[in-house]
Amino acid sequence: AQSVTQLDSQVPVFEEAPVxxxxxxxxxxxxxxxxxxxxxxxxxxxxxxxxxxxxLVKGINGFEAEFNKSQTSFHLRKPSVHISDTAEYFCAVSxxxxxxxxxxxSLTVIP
Amino acid sequence: NAGVTQTPKFRVLKTGQxxxxxxxxxxxxxxxxxxxxxxxxxxxxxxxxxxxxxxxKGEVPDGYNVSRLKKQNFLxxxxxxxxxxxxxxxxxxxxxxxxTDTQYFGPGTRLTVL
Numbered sequence: 001a002q003s004v005t006q007l008d009s010q011v012p013v014f015e016e017a018p019v020x021x022x023x024x025x026x027x028x029x030x031x032x033x034x035x036x037x038x039x040x041x042x043x044x045x046x047x048x049x050x051x052x053x054x055x056l057v058k059g060i061n062g063f064e065a066e067f068n069k070s071q072t073s074f075h076l077r078k079p080s081v082h083i084s085d086t087a088e089y090f091c092a093v094s095x096x097x098x099x100x101x102x103x104x105x106s107l108t109v110i111p
Numbered sequence: 112n113a114g115v116t117q118t119p120k121f122r123v124l125k126t127g128q129x130x131x132x133x134x135x136x137x138x139x140x141x142x143x144x145x146x147x148x149x150x151x152x153x154x155x156x157x158x159x160x161x162x163x164x165x166x167x168k169g170e171v172p173d174g175y176n177v178s179r180l181k182k183q184n185f186l187x188x189x190x191x192x193x194x195x196x197x198x199x200x201x202x203x204x205x206x207x208x209x210x211t212d213t214q215y216f217g218p219g220t221r222l223t224v225l
Contacts, residue, residue: 004153032211043115043201043216044154051211090153098169099214101146101153 002027002093006102013081014110021076021105023091033074034092034099035065044090050074061085081109113137115217117202123223124192132187132220134202142205143185144169144214145177147198154201160185192224 003026013019025031032051036044048059055067065076074091086109091102118133134143141162146154156169160179174196176188185204189196199221203214 009151036216041218043218044203044214045216046213049211049213092154094211098156098159099144099154101155103151103153 002031002095002100004091004093004100004102006089006091006105008105009103010106010108012108012110015083016080018079019077019081019085019107021089021091021107023074023076023102025072025074025091025093025100027072027093027095029095032094032096033065033067034094035059035063035074035076036090036092036101037061038088038090038104040087047076047089081107083109083111085109115202115204115215117200117217117220119220120218121221123225124189125225126193128192129188129190130192130222131189132200132202132222134185134187134204134217135183136185136202136204136215137183138204138206138215139182140204140206140215141182142207142212143179144203144205145175145185145187146201146203147171147196148201148219149198157187157200192222194224196222197224198222 005024007022034049035047050067058064115136144159145157158177160166163182178186202217205212
């Protein structure tokens with residue numbers, strides 16, 4: 001089974017500042033990588049995914065992530081956050097059979 | 112187009128009671144999933160279905176049963192609820208049997224077992 005590690009459980013950041021949410025996974029074989037966002041009292045929504053090709057993936061709401069195979073990482077970034085970005089963010093990995101989710105990072109944007 | 116819906120949104124059970132959670136999707140998706148979300152543990156897959164009439168176990172299947180009698184519905188049953196099953200349950204669906212395909216999630220069911 002895969003394991004997904006989100007290194008920060010909580011990230012507070014001021015509005016309009018940049019943010020990076022870190023994600024590492026365990027496998028050295030080919031995987032598919034995803035970032036999901038969960039707003040309060042809602043289900044998860046896909047932000048972006050890496051399947052193959054360019055290691056820099058752009059998603060919705062101005063987020064992007066970079067796949068680094070040698071470091072088995074898939075960190076999520078946004079150059080300038082808004083209050084509305086306050087949410088829980090989940091990194092996920094698929095090995096072709098199942099999805100494995102990280103424990104989540106709670107992003108709080110401070111006015 | 113409602114996407115993925117879950118019924119009920121909240122439920123409180125006593126230990127030993129049974130209940131069924133209903134998931135419905137109107138996107139004609141083949142794959143459907145049931146996850147549980149616990150603090151500090153992320154989402155864990157309970158059971159999934161690759162099509163009408165078929166189900167398979169996920170990472171944490173014990174204490175749960177599922178059925179997919181109709182393509183659009185995926186039921187999660189608890190025959191004898193335990194406090195350890197207190198959790199938020201999410202249903203998801205995806206279009207095809209491809210791990211690269213996006214999963215669409217329902218809003219969740221918050222279950223408390225006393």
